[in-house]
Amino acid sequence: xxxxxxxxxxxxxxxxxxxxxxxxxxxxxxxxxxxxxxxxxxxxxxxxxxxxxxxxxxxxxxxxxxxxxxxxxxxxxxxxxxxxxxxxxxxxxxxxxxxxxxxxxxxxxxxxxxxxxxxxxxxxxxxxxxxxxxxxxxxxxxxxxxxxxxxxxxxxxxxxxxxxxxxxxxxxxxxxxxxxxxxxxxxxxxxxxxxxxxxxxxxxxxxxxxxxxxxx
Amino acid sequence: xxxxxxxxxxxxxxxxxxxxxxxxxxxxxxxxxxxxxxxxxxxxxxxxxxxxxxxxxxxxxxxxxxxxxxxxxxxxxxxxxxxxxxxxxxxxxxxxxxxxx
Numbered sequence: 001x002x003x004x005x006x007x008x009x010x011x012x013x014x015x016x017x018x019x020x021x022x023x024x025x026x027x028x029x030x031x032x033x034x035x036x037x038x039x040x041x042x043x044x045x046x047x048x049x050x051x052x053x054x055x056x057x058x059x060x061x062x063x064x065x066x067x068x069x070x071x072x073x074x075x076x077x078x079x080x081x082x083x084x085x086x087x088x089x090x091x092x093x094x095x096x097x098x099x100x101x102x103x104x105x106x107x108x109x110x111x112x113x114x115x116x117x118x119x120x121x122x123x124x125x126x127x128x129x130x131x132x133x134x135x136x137x138x139x140x141x142x143x144x145x146x147x148x149x150x151x152x153x154x155x156x157x158x159x160x161x162x163x164x165x166x167x168x169x170x171x172x173x174x175x176x177x178x179x180x181x182x183x184x185x186x187x188x189x190x191x192x193x194x195x196x197x198x199x200x201x202x203x204x205x206x207x208x209x210x211x212x213x214x215x216x
Numbered sequence: 217x218x219x220x221x222x223x224x225x226x227x228x229x230x231x232x233x234x235x236x237x238x239x240x241x242x243x244x245x246x247x248x249x250x251x252x253x254x255x256x257x258x259x260x261x262x263x264x265x266x267x268x269x270x271x272x273x274x275x276x277x278x279x280x281x282x283x284x285x286x287x288x289x290x291x292x293x294x295x296x297x298x299x300x301x302x303x304x305x306x307x308x309x310x311x312x313x314x315x316x317x
Contacts, residue, residue, distance in 0.1 A: 014298070014299040015299070018300065035219055039219050039220065039223060042223060043226075043227075046223065047223070047230050049230050051269075052230060056222060056226050060218065060219060065218075066221050066225065069222050070222055070226050070229060073230075074226065074229040077234075079265075080233050080234050081233055081236055082261060083237070083257070083261070084234055084238055085237035085241055086237070086254040086257050088240070088241035088243075088244075092243070095238075095239045098238035099238055099239050101238060102235050102236075102237065102238035103231060110258070111258050114255075117255055118251030118254040119251070155315075156307065157281070157282070157307040157308065157310030157312075159310070160286060160289075160307055160310040161303055161307065162269045163269040163286045163289075164286060164289040164293075166262050166269060167286065167289060167290060167293060168293055169258075169262050170262040170266055171293045171294070173258050173259040176259075179256065179258075179259035182259060182260055183259040183263035185260070186259070186263045187264055190267055191268070191271060191272075194268060194271075194275060194276075195275055195277065196275075198275070202268055203261060206260055206263075210253045210254070210256035211253055213249070213252035213253035213256045214253060216252050
């Protein structure tokens with residue numbers, strides 16, 4: 001086990017606790033939307049992408065059908081296209097190994113592994129995903145069995161966990177002053193697009209703000 | 217049954233999306249300008265995620281109690297308090313505001 005993999009494991013722990021809370025609200029909402037506890041837990045185990053799971057279960061639960069719900073979930077995941085391209089040069093091995101390493105891209109691990117110069121520490125990224133995966137699946141188990149008695153997770157303020165989670169990751173990036181203007185631009189692009197595009201698309205398109213890097 | 221179908225399909229699309237970049241770009245060394253663009257992607261994507269998850273619901277922009285929770289969290293993160301403390305405080309602020317209004 002490499003030193004940076006171990007550092008990743010440690011760095012992932014705080015995010016795994018937060019992920020546990022998020023997954024718990026996912027489990028509650030999924031069961032309330034008509035999913036069985038087993039379905040909620042398996043979904044967390046095989047998808048492991050919070051915003052996509054929330055979007056897809058909400059749509060299917062509201063009678064939206066399989067295709068719209070898979071599409072909405074996939075769009076929420078569209079940011080992983082950009083993250084995967086970014087991390088690609090830092091991965092190792094042939095296409096199969098790279099594809100597998102790419103599966104460990106989740107927002108916190110990807111951001112934590114960022115060296116700031118366009119390269120990523122892949123061992124740190126993979127290490128950080130391990131505790132988060134455990135937190136994600138176990139949180140879903142807890143939420144799925146609480147589901148029927150818990151009521152609306154929003155009433156308990158659990159919907160605030162998502163933005164705070166991303167904000168903590170963003171704060172680390174903003175310590176570099178060169179990141180601040182471009183982050184603001186990304187935020188404004190995303191907000192401007194919200195009313196006009198399906199959820200998930202604004203974040204992907206906001207990624208184009210990074211093109212100012214061409215002029216640096 | 218439809219739920220299992222959705223779960224299976226979403227698992228496949230998620231895996232494909234995550235594999236796309238690593239397989240397509242492979243181990244090629246990208247030109248320095250591309251690396252400069254990539255270096256800016258984390259702040260940009262994370263900022264977009266913060267504002268959309270705080271201020272939108274579906275295709276609607278809205279401000280509610282969770283925005284206050286996020287604002288309190290922002291101050292606490294700036295003061296470098298531990299993440300779990302920050303998250304639990306934000307949850308408490310949001311829940312308290314909802315209970316009061």
